[in-house]
Amino acid sequence: MMGRLRGRIKGFVEAAARPLASLPGDVYTLLGLAASLAYLAAAAAGSPLLAVLLLAVSGLLDALDGAVARLRGEAGPRGAYLDSLLDRVEDTVYAAGFMELGYPAWAVLAFLTGALLTSYARARYESLAGGSMEGTGLLERSDRVVAQLLVLLVHAALGVGVAVYLYSLLAVLAWTTFAQRLVEGYRALPRTRAG
Numbered sequence: 725m726m727g728r729l730r731g732r733i734k735g736f737v738e739a740a741a742r743p744l745a746s747l748p749g750d751v752y753t754l755l756g757l758a759a760s761l762a763y764l765a766a767a768a769a770g771s772p773l774l775a776v777l778l779l780a781v782s783g784l785l786d787a788l789d790g791a792v793a794r795l796r797g798e799a800g801p802r803g804a805y806l807d808s809l810l811d812r813v814e815d816t817v818y819a820a821g822f823m824e825l826g827y828p829a830w831a832v833l834a835f836l837t838g839a840l841l842t843s844y845a846r847a848r849y850e851s852l853a854g855g856s857m858e859g860t861g862l863l864e865r866s867d868r869v870v871a872q873l874l875v876l877l878v879h880a881a882l883g884v885g886v887a888v889y890l891y892s893l894l895a896v897l898a899w900t901t902f903a904q905r906l907v908e909g910y911r912a913l914p915r916t917r918a919g
Contacts, residue, residue, distance in 0.1 A: 733787075740784075741791035749793030753807050756785035760814040767821035772880040775821060776873055782814060783869040808847070811865060815839050818872060822891065825876075826884050831892045838898025839868055845905035852913055860908050861901035868898065 744752065763778035789807055793799040819836040823829065843865065846857040858864070863871065871894050879887035 737787050737791045738795070741788050741795055744788060745792050745795045747792070748796065748798060749789040749791075749803050750806055752785050752789035752792055753803070753810055756782050756789065757810050757814060757817075759785060760817040764817050764821045764824065767824040770825070772825060772876050775825070776876040776880065779818065779821075779869070779873055779876065783866075783873070786811065786814070786869070787866070808843075812840060812843060815843070815865075815868075818869075822872075822875075825879065827888055827891055831888060831895055834895035835891065835898055838895055838902055839865075841902040842898060842905060845902055845909060849905070849909040849913070853909075855912075857905060857909065861904040863894070863897045863901045868894070871897075 759778050759782035763775050763782060766774035766778055786807075789803070790799065793803050816836065819832050819839075822835075823832045842861065842863070846860075849855075849857045872891075875887050875890045875894065878890055
């Protein structure tokens with residue numbers, strides 16, 4: 725969903741990245757990981773509002789790292805590799821934070837596995853096809869981060885009970901996105917290798 729707004733968001737992200745371009749993009753990737761660990765600490769302390777703030781910082785840094793690398797002329801496979809792997813670590817840390825805040829293990833596990841499989845489906849398809857699966861499915865990573873922020877805001881305002889229902893819906897949407905990518909990739913890939 726957010727992928728469809730990418731063109732509008734891109735200008736904002738690039739403007740925000742300009743004053744930060746004195747440091748390499750990988751630094752912001754690592755700072756995003758650090759912010760996710762701080763989010764986990766806030767969640768473990770039972771502070772959903774602080775967790776919202778730190779999750780937002782982590783997500784923002786994740787958006788900025790690639791933009792900074794492009795501005796510096798350093799965008800390449802190594803940074804993309806680091807970013808992609810640490811995104812998966814952050815996804816896992818985010819899930820652990822929800823567990824710390826009292827969300828049921830089944831909901832957290834369902835959401836996390838759906839999210840990781842969605843990301844793996846894209847990575848595997850792109851390694852086999854050489855094309856992009858960006859924009860395929862209901863809930864891409866940027867959507868998941870924003871949705872988790874909204875769940876935490878509901879949690880802070882109304883308590884964990886209502887928020888668990890929303891989080892469970894996110895788990896369904898994550899698995900739906902995985903299914904969409906599974907079908908899309910299966911249909912698009914050739915049955916046998918050429919040559």
